[in-house]
Amino acid sequence: MISPAGLQKLILAGALLALGFSSCSKKEPEKLAVASASAAVAVVSAPATPSPAACLACEQKGVCAELSDGCSKFEGDARAQCEAVQQCINTSNCADGAKTLTSCYCGELGTSACIEAPLTGAGAPAGPCAEVIRKAMGGADLKHSQVLTRYLKPEHPGGAAIARLNCDKVDPACTAVCGF
Numbered sequence: 001m002i003s004p005a006g007l008q009k010l011i012l013a014g015a016l017l018a019l020g021f022s023s024c025s026k027k028e029p030e031k032l033a034v035a036s037a038s039a040a041v042a043v044v045s046a047p048a049t050p051s052p053a054a055c056l057a058c059e060q061k062g063v064c065a066e067l068s069d070g071c072s073k074f075e076g077d078a079r080a081q082c083e084a085v086q087q088c089i090n091t092s093n094c095a096d097g098a099k100t101l102t103s104c105y106c107g108e109l110g111t112s113a114c115i116e117a118p119l120t121g122a123g124a125p126a127g128p129c130a131e132v133i134r135k136a137m138g139g140a141d142l143k144h145s146q147v148l149t150r151y152l153k154p155e156h157p158g159g160a161a162i163a164r165l166n167c168d169k170v171d172p173a174c175t176a177v178c179g180f
Contacts, residue, residue, distance in 0.1 A: 050179030
């Protein structure tokens with residue numbers, strides 16, 4: 001079984017490789033984290049109807065085992081927020097490659113435009129999971145760069161949900177089974 005540190009390195013390495021970064025990147029840590037979050041975006045076609053039970057079974061047999069029940073470490077509202085992010089992304093096909101997780105929460109804005117976008121009103125993120133993800137990452141007052149950085153932090157309810165889904169996307173054994 002892979003260690004927690006090894007799992008984090010695998011997920012981050014997969015995210016960085018998807019963007020074309022190497023371990024020699026000279027990007028600033030926050031920019032690197034935002035760029036890494038952008039890699040939660042593998043462009044792979046999804047099966048017509050993925051089975052949650054089959055996905056969970058695949059996760060628990062592989063490198064994603066430690067993340068497969070990430071929402072269970074939370075209680076009350078935090079757990080509900082984590083589960084809501086997973087549910088929204090799965091039901092909206094937010095991460096299936098057609099729309100990326102960092103296209104301002106599965107909408108049309110690219111990462112740079114997202115960071116500069118207003119929090120509300122015209123030009124604000126309008127993807128199907130925007131509100132759910134923002135809430136699970138800490139609330140409506142966070143800057144978009146903070147939300148994107150928290151994609152890589154499973155201590156936040158939204159981060160735990162995104163970490164699980166990102167692992168599914170980078171683990172070739174579960175990518176198709178989990179609908180990515």
